[in-house]
Amino acid sequence: MDLTFSPEDEAFRKEVQAFIAENFTDDLRDKVKRTKNGYLDKEDHLKWQKALYKKGWAAPNWPVEYGGPGFTPTQKYIFSVEMGKADVPHTIPFGITMCAPVIMKYGSQEQKDYFLPKILATDIWFCQGYSEPGAGSDLASLQCKAENKGDHYLVNGTKIWTSVAQHADWIFCLVRTSNEGKPQEGISFLLIDMKTPGITVEPIVCLDGTPAPHQEVNQVFFDDVKVPIENRIGEENKGWTYAKYLLEFERGNAYSPGLYHALAEIKEIAAEQEMDGKPLIEDPEFAAKIADYEAQIKAMEFTELRIFSALSAGKNVGPESSLLKCRGTELQQRGTELKLEATGIYVNPFVEDALLNTNEPDIGPDYAKTVAPYYFSVRKTSIFAGSNEVQRNIMAKAVLGL
Template sequence: MDLAFSPEDLAFQHEVRNWIATAYDDDLRLKMAQSKNGYLDKAGQVKWQKKLFERGWVAPDWPVELGGAGFTPSQRYIFNMEMSLAGTPHPSPMGLKMCAPVVMAFGTPEQKAQHLPPILSSDIWWCQGYSEPGSGSDLASLQMKAERDGDDYVLNGSKIWTTHAQWADWMFCLVRTSSAGKPQEGISFLLLPMTLPGIQIKPLPTLDGPAEGEQEINQVFFDNVRVPVANRIGEENKGWTYAKYLLEFERGNAYAPGLMHMLRKVKKIAALERSDAGGALIDDPDFRARIAELEIAVESLNATELRVFSGRGAGKAVGPASSMLKLAGSETQQAITELALEAVGTYAAPFVRDTWATTNGGRAGPDHAGPVAPSYFNYRKTTIYAGSSEIQKNIITKLVLGL
């Protein structure tokens, strides 16, 4: 694997930096400085993603013929790194990185024509209907029924931890179409509009907020919701195959660039905060040692991601390696937010869930301390979603190590 950038790559890096300097305006920067999770409210997200779309960069991993950027592996690496180091918003993955690959691989021509263009342009917003009460990491145990009635399925049950369901126009959803055989054999994959009669969305409050516009997760209830059979992806009862394919994209993201940005923020905070000895916290030997440990972990993950994604550029699937990336990436995210919380010290103590993002509401401490506590609480989820750390270890044990 050749890690040296060519003159063309360096020119591309300069191009990306110049574009960010212009497109990433002060309004977006101000909002992102107080983001607890790297995302904005829907208006901010759409604004940013449409800028990427207009530049042709919103879908780096899509095929060129469907609107992808056509990046080489090195350009993809440079693009992700520059975006992360600049602290730009993460594009919402639900449509672009999760639903779209499944539609591309298993959808009908009609489904591709209907869904891929508005996903690319961010005109249609998606949410994920996977987890249910009692069926989280053990996703194959899901029980939400979809009973066939003529040309429709009739859905009854609920989905939980549904990120941004209140913003979504459509949901990609796993449903139980058969109880015969193994649990995995009776699942189907449906696409459904969130405006259908019988759908009810209820917000789930979390420790990290919500601040205004940042309500994140919900429970979605289905009461005799009719979904056309034509909205099914692939074959009936084969949805588990499509779900596993999608999870490779959900888990197999590049974590290292974002982790580098998170570490930079911790260093900036530590340069402003004081240690117990009275000097800058960044000069404290114990704190510096912990920063160094995390930097080593991030660089190791970066090298691993480069190996994995260089193979992907050659046409290889991420496969079970996605579990290694997810495990290391999510646990390192949590470690960095823990260190940031320690760095701001007592400024994290007066965190009030409903007012932390209100800069004129008498919030204690400097601006850099504002999002630290909500980010810490928000990142407790990372070792649970997309399969808990325990599930990832089981996958690695069986499919990577062959034990």
């Protein structure tokens, strides 16, 4: 594999770096450092995503015909690496990364014309209505019901672990439209306006302790919610097909740029913290842990490059997305464990909300405020988007033929 970048690629890298320097303002940078779960206020996320849209870079993986930038595979890689290194606000993925590809492939022309430009410009913010209290990794067990009333559906039920639902304009939702046949055969895919009467959003406070309205996840309740028939994607009872297609995009993301950023932070902390009168990074045991972590990230990076080169040839991610999800989330968690270990006793004060100003003096270094909360927040990554145990079953079946 040739990893030499051409002069044109290096010029593109400098263009990305210049964009980040101009648009990732000190204010945004400070807020990103102080968030405990990776989420900012909607206004701040919009500020960043609107800047990407103005530049033409809001949707790196979209086809040019729908507003994509036309990046080469190498440019996509450079773009993701530079964004990861700078630790910019992450793009809310539910519209641009997940729902939009489904609309592109299975939506009507009217749906494409209405939703895609608005998703690209972040004029519509989606959330994801998949999991339910009794249907998480076993998604086919969902019971949120949609009755076909001719010109509309009547939706009743609940969705849980719905990220940023408190800010969303729309929700793409899997609903049960039939109880006949296999559970997967009675599911439909609806786009629902969150302003529709009968929708209630309740916050869920997680282990990171982030209170409303900054919480990451919510429970959404539907009580006789009317949804126009034209808001259904594709055919009735075929939603399982569309859901599986979407999950390839939810799970098939690049992890290594963010992991390299985490590695750099761990090294910085270990160089500052002392053990037996010397910097922790000079301790042979901890230095070995860092070296092992770096080697694992490098292996992850090359795996991603192999998979993404196949994508550039027009292939879907397929079951390899499960591999990326498993390994990437495990390494994310390992990074938070090393950062927790490096920070030492200063992780003990659990700040109620690091985004709020306080008159209380800081205890320990400024970076220590979010180390423990973020460690707890990242415990979820091996569970959401289909637990890693389920992903291993998928790989065993689809890749190994077991």
